[in-house]
Amino acid sequence: MLKSVVACVMTAVLLSPGAFAADDGAKKAAAKLLDVMNMEVMMENSIEQMMTIQLQQNPNLAPFRDVMMRYFKKQMSYDTLKGEFVNIYADAFTEKELNEIIAFYQTETGQKAIQKMPELMSKGAQLGATRVQANIQELQQMIKAEAERLKTEGGPTPQ
Known part of the structure; x- marks a missing residue:
């Protein structure tokens, strides 16, 4: 009897409209955040930056630059990773939190933070290395x- 009650309650909770609405809302907000952050351009720039660093560290790879770029653009492109990024952000933040982050990134200071982030991350990685x-x-x-x-x-x- 208790198992039946628990099963009914679990089913009701899992199938309730609210159980999916928050998730969908968070995913929509996460997708908007990625757009506001200009993630597609950031990823393209990161791939270029990574390739430049790789070639500086290992000049013997220079003849393979085009092949490596094709590979990275295929495997690491925004289009192939966007869904996973949406899930990462939606899992890490609530819809409300994502909307607050979006609001910040839509400010002048937020846009500057987005613009400076790759440079700051690169300098931080360089410092660590x-x-x-x-x-x-x-x-x-x-x-x-x-x-x-x-x-x-x-x-x-x-x-």
């Missing part, structure tokens, strides 16, 4: 010490 590179010997020493400790204790060590 520079910091790791500057201190790589410390990491190597720590790994070596841990490998020795694991070896002494009979634990797993990398091959």
Whole structure:
């Protein structure tokens, strides 16, 4: 009897119009946010930026630039990822929160934040890479010490 009541309640909750409306509302708001953020252009710019960095780090890839760009545009294009981005944002924020974010991004300051975001992210990534590179010997020493400790204790060590 209790199982039947629980099953009925669960079915009623899952099939109620409100159960899907909020999700649809959040997804619509997430799609609007992506448009306001100009996500398609941001992604295209990110792919170009990523390719430039890859070619700077490995000039031997230069002859394959066109092939790699075709691949990234196919696999990482806005059109192929938009639905997944919508789900990510709709899962992370409520419809109300998404609308508040949209309102901010529609302001002059919000538009500036959108415009500056790729540059700031790139500078942050560059800072992180520079910091790791500057201190790589410390990491190597720590790994070596841990490998020795694991070896002494009979634990797993990398091959």
